[in-house]
Amino acid sequence: MNRRDFFKIVATSGASAAVAGGQRTTENILPLVVPNEQLVPGVAAWFATVCRECPAGCGVLARNREGRVVKLEGNPDHPVNHGALCVRGQAALQGLYHPDRFVGPGVPEGRGVRPVSWESARTQVSDRIAELRKSGQGRAIAVVTQLENGSLGALLDTWVQAMGARPRVTLEPFGYEALRAANRITFGRDAIPYHAFEDAEVVLSFGADFLETWLSNVGHARGFGRMHAFRDGRAGTFIHVEPRQSLTASNADEWLRNAPGTEGMLALAVLKVMVAEGLADRRFAETVAKVDVARVADQSGVPVERIKHVAEVFGHARPGLAVGGGVAVSGGNATDTLVAINLLNAAAGNIGKTVRFGPDSAYGRVTPYAEVVQLAKAMERGEIKLLLLGPGVNPAFTLPGGLKFADAIKKAGLVVSFASLPDETTALAGLVLPDTHWLESWSDYSPREGVMGLLQPTMSPIRDAKPMGDTLLAIGRAVLGTEEGKGPLPWGSQEQHLRSVWEPLVKTEWATALRQGGAWKEIAAAPVAARPVAVEAAAASLEGDPGGFALLAYPSFKFYDGRAATRAWLQETPDTMTQAVWDAWVEVPAEAAAKLGVVTGDVLKVASPHGALELPAYVSPTLHARAVAIPIGHRYAPYHVPRYVAAPPTPTNPVALLSGGAEPASGGAIYLGVSVTLAKNGGRRPLAILQATHDQQERELARHVDLRAAREEALRGRREPEEPISMYPEKQYPGYRWGLAIDVDACVGCQACVVACQAENNVAVVGKPSAAYGRAMHWIRIERWAEGRADHPTNLFLPMLCQHCEVAPCEPVCPVFAAYRTDEGLNAQVYNRCVGTRYCGNNCPYHVRRFNWFEWEIPAPLEVQLNPDVTVRQLGVMEKCTMCIQRIVAGKDGAKDEKRAVQDGDIRTACQQTCPTQAITFGNLKDDKGAVVGLVRSPRAYHVLDELGTRPSVTYLKKVVRDHA
Amino acid sequence: MGAKAGVGALGVVLLAILIFLAVSSWSRQPAVAKASIQPINFPHNTHVQTYKIDCQYCHSDARRSEYAGLPSVTRCLGCHKITAADRPEIKKLGEYLARGEPVPWVRVNKLPEFTYFPHKAHVRANLKCQTCHGAVETMTTFGAETGPTLTNDLLNLVGFRPAARPLTMGWCVDCHRRENATAGMHAPLDCVTCHH
Amino acid sequence: MPATTETILGVFAYVDTTVRALEDLKAKGYHDLTVYTPVPVHEIEEVLERDRPVSRVRLFTLIGGLTGTASGFLLTIWSAMQWGLTTGGKPVASIPPFIVIAFEMTILFGGVATVLGMALLGRLPRLTPSPSFDPRFTNDRFGVAVHVAPERGGSVREILRAAGADEVRP
């Protein structure tokens, strides 16, 4: 029996019982046709696979219920992400169940396709290829895919050769060509090394947004957490250099706001000081001979003493880690800048320690942007007669406007797309042959040397889609006139090819590989020597009005290059810094805004030599005065549900403003290359900003403690709990008493928990208007509280969820006992009983209770994703965080099966499970040896608004701030 | 006449309000399930009594899952390839398999909305299926009148204490309380055990 | 009504004449009287209430009220015990809030009992009007009905006329 048959289930008894709403008169319950040892209705099956939402390639476990994947979790065994996932990974399910997914092969029309049969579609392509080959125009066939470095990549390349097409182009908008070029120059290696954040004492980042999108954000966040979070008296230091206070920057102990494009000279200045102070390898002295620290300070706007201080700190680190990346390090001087940073690392002796060549990143395999430009030119000249676009690429959207790729595509004969969702590119395609979603596919992907991730179907396809490999093999054989098993393309399917590649690798270990989601081994750091090359790191030059603002077009941590923008969950996930949802914006420095007379929400015309955008302004006190910033990746409304989702009225893609030129040294795309002008157009487009203010008005919601004080306290060890004062007898907890501990110091504000909770607890999406009007439904939210100077604040990230108070204000006011305290210390909310007086919502001082103002729509087939263990709430009921009661129930049930009590770690809430920095800990407050009790007794522990005497079961640990000199 | 009209107007408005309240509210009251026609006329009594087949032979998920589960078509055919294979009702099974379709059984035991009932826990507590599902072994067609009804509430209201209807909350609670009091069980009475 | 007595009705237009008639009747030892008035008149009541106990309505009120209090506390405490749910860290049977309920029920029961009392003692509702009733009594006339043995009817008529009745019947 073949694997697909496993999933021949429609739905099983009870699965629908969870879905509330109007009454159903009759209801069918459908058994399996064929019994299936792998799936028991009502019991989850887990399948290991690899996340393909971005090239980081994190390991994923897919939770399958009744034959449908309902939740994704990080694979704890996977060396890249160790069990954590980011927002995009968590939201991948919405790509799988996206209402707009192509129903099958066809010709694009509107948001769908005019269906054609697979046969005719394939023949159309194979005929075209055949005739091109006949006329000797094989080179007129171009294949563009996302980064596929595994067996699929190999298969594609074989196919390309067999067809005699031009070499395959792997298109990744963020290709890090400059990193490779710099490494070629300094170390003679065309590769992107592994950056061991976890082993660094000091991290010095030049614009690298490694907590958002840079290379492998989940892995980096985890490493950063281990390196930076305060743990038994020790904590690393993180210094960040960027013109804009990005999410990463606001996690820095020290954020230096530099003039855009001056990172390189700063790196050299730091090196110069280090050399002078004898903190660096003398061999590098001459590389910085010509550097004048004072001039650098003057150009970059970073004062000399700051530079000296940074050199001081970084120089003493054993080891430190300097990284460069992000938009500010992708200007015309990108390579020079990164060379400078390499020198810094080399001089500080970090190579081989925190910068390890050997376990090189997959990004090293990306086709340099320069070749994409070549392809565009060829298309422009009409040399391309057949263009095959793999899934995950959307050149019409992601490539710089100056390149005019969209126009070029129109000139490229037949365009065939394998995308599964309509986008700007499929709109230009002549034919769509939808690929299966990666959760439905056999494939593999190697995020870095030594890690081979294995993808397996976690459920049967919900649409008439076929793996790209299968389709191409069929087409190829049709062209070559060979049949299966013979010729250059003998494999019957992508799966067969995959097995043929893996068998020699894993031999008998195939089952293990499947179970653990791949195969991996440690790769030792290769010894590399750094050449002390002299480098002249001038400031990046900008095209356009010299009086204008440097445009920082930075990748959004929610949407990456835009491929994730179709996920409603992500659209409604607040951007942590602005707390804005749904719409894009242009971040304008406060001074400029004042000059223009612009307030947040006013529409601004942002014009560059290559195009113009109209976007609502977000006035930022922190942004560098000479820069404006626009997030990349904001795209059309995910799907069209009347009341909820309105498409942004105008284009929002800053990439359209870029020149499209490539950096000569590396051939990488230039993201920092234009200066733009701003003009008020009089209109308003209010942003949906969820947080009313970032000033906590001395209410000490998010608290911090000085590092030195924290150390001293830590030495004194556990704090014994003081007896609460009460007129009433204390409540007794016969069995367990659940509680959460949240380390504000560890939280980096990545929002992963928000989306994880949304996926786990069937939390509804409400759309921009409702969200803007305080009707967002998130059970957990990440608040940003800014302390200190407005233009240079210290940001505290406070994950806020139901505090499960022991003396809960919400409970006694409920007229029907819908809210009450369970014997396990939870603040329960019984939906059946709720009448919707909303009294509890008023009386909750934390305002974490969410009311169902409407019957929120869940467009088909998204309802398949709903977690059958959690009720879908009817309109008119109050809901809130349950501490994942369904997981507690399951955990206790499991323990009962083993005839034992629940132990620490048996139960993990969705937010805890996905947190890359392990800021959240769930456990039994009565278990003195348990992890949570250790944290609750920590000297840093406190309760939000504890002066109200609510006695929450959620304990917070103060953020540890370094006292800046 | 004027006063009459006044009374009329008032009456109409009042009536309108009452009707609309009644309708709008009633449309959202919990459902009541009824015994209904099954795609295949399956006699429990012959299977259970005549052939002494254990419930969990067919409903094999009950001991390990929240749902009792239903036998797959192939499991039915496991016996019925030979047994009574010529009967028209049995023939239907073959057709379903041929079409690769599940048998669209009609749900009979329907819990009120927002409610979870784990079979596993109850089987683990050695509960007989009949306790909740009635004397299935005697049923030719499986039927149950379940779910809360207004009449019951009204009876309660005027002081009668009608026996709680099957699969209503009171009915579950009755049993849990009884078991805890008499059999020394630890049947949970916490709301969130079933409502989450 | 038994044949042994007849009812003689005097209709008056004024309070003082009515009072005078009552005084005289009482003086002559006629005590079986029914007085109809459009409004409660102080003077008339004075004469009548002299030899009567205070109305027993207040007893109903008292009992009703106490029942209310008791059932108020009973309902709240008992029902709270049913599930013993904790809210806001308060004890299951928290008396202070229950006082409110008890109070309201005291008033409710008390009030209802009072009305019942009135209806019971005042013989309300009555379906057929009493023979001696006259519609004018709810408007502006006062009526004195005397129930006596037939043979003494004459003197009663005398008294009523003397007191200034506009009309005496039969």
Place this chain on the structure above:
Amino acid sequence: MSDSRSASPTFADVNRDVVRTLEPPGNLYFAWMCVVALILTAGIVAWTAQIWWGMGMAGKRTPQMWAMYITSFVFWIGIGHAGTLISAILYLFRARWRTSIYRAAEAMTIFAVLTAGLFPLIHAGRMWFAYFLLPYPNQRYLWPNFRSPLVWDVFAISTYLSISTVFFIVGLVPDIAALRDASTGWRRRIYGMLALGWEGADSQWRHYRRAYGLLASLATPLVLSVHSVVSWDFAMALVPGWHSTLFAPFFVDGAIFSGFAMVLILLLPMRHFFGLHAYIEEKHLDAMGKLILVTGLVLTYFYVCEIFTSIYSGDEIEKASLFWKVTKSYAWALWLMYFCNCISPLILFSKRARTSPTILYVVSILVLIGMWFERFNIIVPSLGHDFYPYTWGIYYPSLTDTMVVIGSFAWFFILFLGFIKLMPSLSIVEVKETLPPPLKDRGHAGHH
């Protein structure tokens, strides 16, 4: 029509005049009926829409989970209080001037409570389960949470409604008897039934008087308790601006204040259209003017206390909330309230104002506006700026909840309009009581 303007009317006059008010109404009356009915229908439509699509149709949000509905609920409960005050408390104090106005006031009370009673329903997210709040043995074995002020409301308001209704009906019985004897045909039959065969025999009167007195003395603590309970909806909560021990007396006083305004708004037109000047004289208007003035001054005092305590307490959050109310987004509502409730009644210091229907009418309207906004200011701005800065924000009324609130006024007036044409809006018996009793021998007048 009635010559009884000059001399004080006789018993017969009273009957005649009251019966006259029940004559078939003119076109003006129907015009009103239609207008009101129309608005009411609009309100019902809005409510239906809200039930169908959900609470979101009304402009509520986090943190303003309550807004105009609860505002209007408290407002209407407040209106009710004047009626009971007049009919019960003033009765116990033997304030004779109440007699000619208390019937209308009492009717107003009942209708006001009927209106208020709708709002908890309208406001509930799942009103179709509102019966969960009633304590009755159900098949779920579940009971309401008697610790919740909302359940207190259920009890307080249902008690209030039943007691005032009973009180009202008891008061009506002798009058209806009078109507019965004055009317013919179907009316006579109906009144006959309602009158319970009342005859005014001494045996009936003695129990009647006693019962009436007892009811009055039960209604008195009740009326005080009801608005205290309502005030505890807020006082029991944690919200800054709600959590105050001041609320009970504060609310009761405000209730009476607004109640009297409403009484005037209803009485003055009645007096005009029914020509009841003989019964509702200047002294009545004057008395009510005084009451409005006094309650207004007391209210002002409470406002001062409120501000003082929140500043003096030193509670930063409390202070912030106050400061925000006074100066920021909702300041207009607050200052409007101060003007209507504290400034406008002051004109009633002048006797001329107190006896001029026009001025009284204007002041009353202002007072009603002010008192509606008082509740609004307590609910909406307090929630808008409470403990947690993250959620601070502004509430905007939507078409739906606006229509429902306006509809509630229509509902109230339609009930009242119906009443004045079907029931004696003037207490025949009690008015007669206040008249000098008919005496033959004037010399003996008041001889006791």
